[in-house]
Amino acid sequence: MPLFDLPLADLRRYTPAVAEPADFDDFWSATLAETRGHALAPVFEPVDIGLELVEVFDVTFAGWAGEPVRGWFMAPAGRPGPLPCVVQFQGYGGGRGLPHQWLYWANAGYAHLFMDTRGQGSGWSVGHTPDPAGSAPAHPGFMTRGIEDPETYYYRRVFADGVRAVEAARAHPRVDPERVAVTGVSQGGGITIAVSGLVPDVAAAMPDVPFLCDFPRAIQITPKDPYTEIVRYLTVQRDKVEAVMRTLSYFDGVSFARRAAAPALFSVGLMDMTCPPSTVYAAFNSYAGADKSIIEYPFNNHEGGGAFQEREQLNWLRARK
Amino acid sequence: MPLFDLPLADLRRYTPAVAEPADFDDFWSATLAETRGHALAPVFEPVDIGLELVEVFDVTFAGWAGEPVRGWFMAPAGRPGPLPCVVQFQGYGGGRGLPHQWLYWANAGYAHLFMDTRGQGSGWSVGHTPDPAGSAPAHPGFMTRGIEDPETYYYRRVFADGVRAVEAARAHPRVDPERVAVTGVSQGGGITIAVSGLVPDVAAAMPDVPFLCDFPRAIQITPKDPYTEIVRYLTVQRDKVEAVMRTLSYFDGVSFARRAAAPALFSVGLMDMTCPPSTVYAAFNSYAGADKSIIEYPFNNHEGGGAFQEREQLNWLRARK
Amino acid sequence: MPLFDLPLADLRRYTPAVAEPADFDDFWSATLAETRGHALAPVFEPVDIGLELVEVFDVTFAGWAGEPVRGWFMAPAGRPGPLPCVVQFQGYGGGRGLPHQWLYWANAGYAHLFMDTRGQGSGWSVGHTPDPAGSAPAHPGFMTRGIEDPETYYYRRVFADGVRAVEAARAHPRVDPERVAVTGVSQGGGITIAVSGLVPDVAAAMPDVPFLCDFPRAIQITPKDPYTEIVRYLTVQRDKVEAVMRTLSYFDGVSFARRAAAPALFSVGLMDMTCPPSTVYAAFNSYAGADKSIIEYPFNNHEGGGAFQEREQLNWLRARK
């Protein structure tokens, strides 16, 4: 795929004036208050999957509306802690998978909580968390569920779950609550940014090729799913353009980035057709935390840096924990 | 697309032994009883869309769980009735659209109720009926929502809605309840067969290139959506094969066809990759009603007979009403 | 599909200097004179397709070279008129179909003439009008038939047919000749503009996502058929570029728009890859009639407004008839 977005020099200074509703903070305060009205009730059920070096737990905690959210919690076997912890969010369509797929952070000496994304997990990586909420007519996928109103939008529930995942990690006796970082690829990167804005005292944020940023531009320039689910929805629900744009303004990564404070390591693929580089830079350039950097992969599409970026993250995080 | 299914002679006698759970009838009796536990409460709101020859009503009735289901009701302007009525169900992904898209039956002198399909209607034709039920992780689309259990499967709600649509039509003062026919294309044809099996006294059934029949074969031979949503779900949820096949056995058009009694006019595209001809013949050959016929379109894919079949339907129905 | 054409602000003022041959008006005067040298001889054969609310007639009239052109004529049953009338032209590749597919305008109280497009009607909607003229080597499709000379170009015959369709409608005793509007989608929109320029006293023009406008730009920016038939023709007939551009200059919607006078309602899909929005705006901005408006569908590709636009058209036309 060729370069299709802004020239690199422009990307590096691209800071769009993404509109924010006046009640953005109220909306999210209310959302979190409502969520926290339910007891977090984290459960860490040990599971034996034959590993000797890490301990694995099947996690359940109360997410949005007190609904159970699943995840995996892993830690180096026999280390009492307190350990620094990495909370990780999954890419679009995937679920928490099987725990042995996520051994990196525990092997590096971290506690690690991998959160399932509600409703997802039958697209390419298995998941186990229902999304009990139905919706008005929506395009197949998750991008347009409840999109006619911020109150009912799918990502309201997911971002609330993400905040609770950090709280669940912090509640674990082996975790040092001061040293909980958040990370994720693509949608996982989008959730990372949202959580960083909603929980400004996380220790670090490492969004990889993040999704869910600068919606107004994203849906106009990318021909690829999942942003285009919104486009296709609007090709049918032609009278919902205004309502949809209003809803999205409550969920834009740019707005969350403006509220974030933690040290941050971003990554971007300069040929990324799925999460175009301008939308990633929109969030990065708006990111309020002072200690921030971004790694550019000049010829990569949405696969971004992959394992190379994981290597960078560990080095970067070690230098900060 | 070339012929890819059984030879024509074999299609015409293909009657697979699609398995039926012992409690099939109990399951559906309970489902309908539960549904009917809510008042039908049909509302017919007149809407002025500028037409002079037909009267148009925005319909709402209580479907599954008493949840509101929308539709359009149309009748020749100024005709008091009692009129024969055609209840129509929509194809996969579409909604009830705008009422002026469905003028055929009213112009032919029938009352006509076009039912919205819950949750759908943002894929290619606009819809307005929510599906309030969420689900466990599911593949994008509707085919695998709640598929881990017959109680929660999406089509349980849809088929119950379909039965209620017939009841809503019968409740209209201008409709002759003895002369209510059901019809639909693709998914609409699948709902038609289901309703014919659940409401054996409908006056006629006209399923066009019906979907949702002979699942065990369908998911093995077609490379096309939406049957393949189930396949892709199982590529991820690898340990759910048995549960999924069990669930589907409560929803197979073949089983409903075995219980149907009304005169029926089917159609089939012999090059249909989406609803392969063997799966259509599976339902047709199992159809219990004595007055049945099928029109073969030898070179058509899933578009089937289109307007040609509508012409056939009117002629066929007139001869029977 | 992403936005790929000019920014919206530029679209709205895009008025290209599409070149016009000096004898443009002479060419078309001669063409119409020649056409009118044959008696129009409209025949309206009643056909019974089982409808009770509208009367249906199989129309034949003499088009280009006196050759028979078919169509459907429909009117509210039992209304003597004089009625306002809508003449409709079909999209590329389609034919007049079956009459029950076009019930909208008659149901709204209009007479309605749906013209078949010569030679077309085996691509997606059935047609019945031959095109007796052969051609020099041409690319499959209709875009390059006879394109080496304006005298022999396919659309010379089609636009002449379109003018005659208006005359046939006006000749019907139930039609008020002062109130004949023209409309159509895509190619039908292109014919609409051409007829509006050639018959400036039509009562209204409603081109939807029109095709056949601003050829010089269109063939350079769209990767989609049918404009690209011309491109592919020129990849083979490499020495015909000049001749082709000359021919097209006699058929450009921009030039017809400059001569039109009737009130007009356009539509445009801002993500339309088939009829790019700049080419639609080229015609709209050049349209000479003072009472003109355009409806933008910001996220639609070539499907444009679909049934939503039909609804708009009826409201708009009622306000003017």
Next chain:
Amino acid sequence: MPLFDLPLADLRRYTPAVAEPADFDDFWSATLAETRGHALAPVFEPVDIGLELVEVFDVTFAGWAGEPVRGWFMAPAGRPGPLPCVVQFQGYGGGRGLPHQWLYWANAGYAHLFMDTRGQGSGWSVGHTPDPAGSAPAHPGFMTRGIEDPETYYYRRVFADGVRAVEAARAHPRVDPERVAVTGVSQGGGITIAVSGLVPDVAAAMPDVPFLCDFPRAIQITPKDPYTEIVRYLTVQRDKVEAVMRTLSYFDGVSFARRAAAPALFSVGLMDMTCPPSTVYAAFNSYAGADKSIIEYPFNNHEGGGAFQEREQLNWLRARK
């Protein structure tokens, strides 16, 4: 592409009972008589394209209805003859191209006439012969032009042209009329077979991966153009199946092969999706001439043997001339 047709052993004995109308021979006698009612009037205009070893002539002769058909005639420079001659027909969509593309046979010491295919020649190789006949609604391409009746079918004109091309070659003073062979690839192979059946005294026939054979099977098993033009036509013109099959029965290569007598060298690609091997074998196995052979390319799709087969042809023809 994988093997998709019959097993090789079955291919080698596949001899379908392709139906033949009772008046097949009468139809073609009448067609040729009508064609020959016009003077052949071959014109060989020398053209200088800068070659020194061969002489090149722009050929025009009277084909079907006396209409001018173009071609190139080439012969070794300065050789008075009489020379053996190869008449070659072009593949679907292509025209006669530029003469320097066809130097093989002249370099091998043959006279060579390359016939343009009427109407074609804007798809991939340039052509210059018009097809003056129009048609009823047809699918883009040439396969369905006039297909509703054998009298009007496009290939009636083309096959008549092919017969006249042999006659034009025989009329050239440097050609030995006893030693005129016919050849062509794909559609060119189909014309080769037709001409071999209509002019049984040609000296040799060399059809390469021939098209236009065993239509009833071809249109049921291949997913590729151009056979599928017929399929797509029938998806729209649903009531023309019988008429189309009747028309094709006058044009099937199998029937022409039954009437051929000349020595023949066929080729077939066993993975040919465009001209499936069974349809080639259908013609080969039906071929009446005693001296026949076929070269199998086991892993080739429709490209067949390409230059390898040309090499085979020269060796084979030399052994027979």
Next chain:
Amino acid sequence: MPLFDLPLADLRRYTPAVAEPADFDDFWSATLAETRGHALAPVFEPVDIGLELVEVFDVTFAGWAGEPVRGWFMAPAGRPGPLPCVVQFQGYGGGRGLPHQWLYWANAGYAHLFMDTRGQGSGWSVGHTPDPAGSAPAHPGFMTRGIEDPETYYYRRVFADGVRAVEAARAHPRVDPERVAVTGVSQGGGITIAVSGLVPDVAAAMPDVPFLCDFPRAIQITPKDPYTEIVRYLTVQRDKVEAVMRTLSYFDGVSFARRAAAPALFSVGLMDMTCPPSTVYAAFNSYAGADKSIIEYPFNNHEGGGAFQEREQLNWLRARK
């Protein structure tokens, strides 16, 4: 993708008579003797990638022709051994990647050697081992390099490397040489089978959806790379069919399976278009070891069981180590 191969019952007993050259064993004895003529010279260079639970080594050993082959060796930190060891081979196009991508076996208490595949590793996972041998003209990819002769075929070098990888693992002081298992996915599964046949005393073999089995059938039935590289090569190198088939007969997994003795766990995707199930069953059914089993994934394409199969492998291997 639908089922496209033999019915399941036939798959389970499919045992093709894949031809074997008389000197198959001599060829491989000579190959290994030649390889072993170079000192193995394994080097295990410790690398610090920030992990605390496993020790990581950059491995180099002498493969075919004494050429250096790279890999990663990992073992639980601080465990002296002797440990059981898993030697893993990579899928087609990939390289050894970064070591933190392969933590599973070490976390389960095994030593683990992941072998780079020579020349590969720029397709989807990074590699670092050159293939110093050039080749005659070959199709892009590795399947046809040197394919004109078994002596020069690419997989001769790769399989020799695979044997040496087992020897390198056995040479490590922390590895118990009696307990070295081999495994891999796709191409890695094909190498696994080859090594199992060439080193019959490996402790276990776990080929996942293996490639490189039953070539004669594979290249006839799959439309997908990489088997089709051979098909495309033969479409050009038309006179090499016999030579290619001869070469492949020295490299067929079926022949290696006939010589294997270790306990084996296979897996197969019943909808696998890349490594069709019949070719997997061809190897499995021919596998000579008595303790063998296979896990069927009925709806999976080439992704097979993925992480589910890894889970199965660990359970199966634990029960045997």
Next chain:
Amino acid sequence: MPLFDLPLADLRRYTPAVAEPADFDDFWSATLAETRGHALAPVFEPVDIGLELVEVFDVTFAGWAGEPVRGWFMAPAGRPGPLPCVVQFQGYGGGRGLPHQWLYWANAGYAHLFMDTRGQGSGWSVGHTPDPAGSAPAHPGFMTRGIEDPETYYYRRVFADGVRAVEAARAHPRVDPERVAVTGVSQGGGITIAVSGLVPDVAAAMPDVPFLCDFPRAIQITPKDPYTEIVRYLTVQRDKVEAVMRTLSYFDGVSFARRAAAPALFSVGLMDMTCPPSTVYAAFNSYAGADKSIIEYPFNNHEGGGAFQEREQLNWLRARK
């Protein structure tokens, strides 16, 4: 395909500052010196392929590292010479094919040497020249073989071969060494430019839609192979960007064009997605020879002018020979 590159006016003056390493000339001097350290040893083996007008020879000469490179040499039969000669290079993936495919120049009175491209010739036209050099991990294809260092890059060997092909032609007794021109399409055009820069006294250069020019821009703007092989390589070998760009700077057609002196005829397709017009103009505008011209094909993709351009070349060359 639409226009996607710079506007035409900008193309015509586009002269990028493609970076050149300081030792560019030294690198190539050393390369040629090393190559010429081996005796050229041209062998011209007569082959009888049944042609009477041209004599055909199977050529072998010593290319890079003295390795044998094959080709075809053809000349008008019986002409002693000295003849002007055209040396032709092949497009990417193809080989020298069969000699009867290249009769044009010999028929025009020229000697003609068609060089095989080492290693290629199993993609679409058969080749017979091995490339004995292996490589570090590379992406399938030839673009990234040895790309980590200019010393080992594949095109170092190919360009050296090209220089030697000119020398082999000049060494033939029937060739006038003063009148040797070079030409080729796509990759053949790229080699043409390289040879023109390395052998400035060739008589003429005729690069058609040349490849291998302005790499820095090419790999950023085209979505098509083969330039994208480099992009995909870098998506995996993420840490090789700098090394790759350095290597390519020794092989850029722009740099060779700056050193060329011969009269030159270029061609360019303005819709060429494979070799974008800006990259062709980059070389053309940098071309140092004073007598240069370029033919633009405004609507052609990478097929460019095809036979039309061959016709132009002959006329142009005749005017200069």
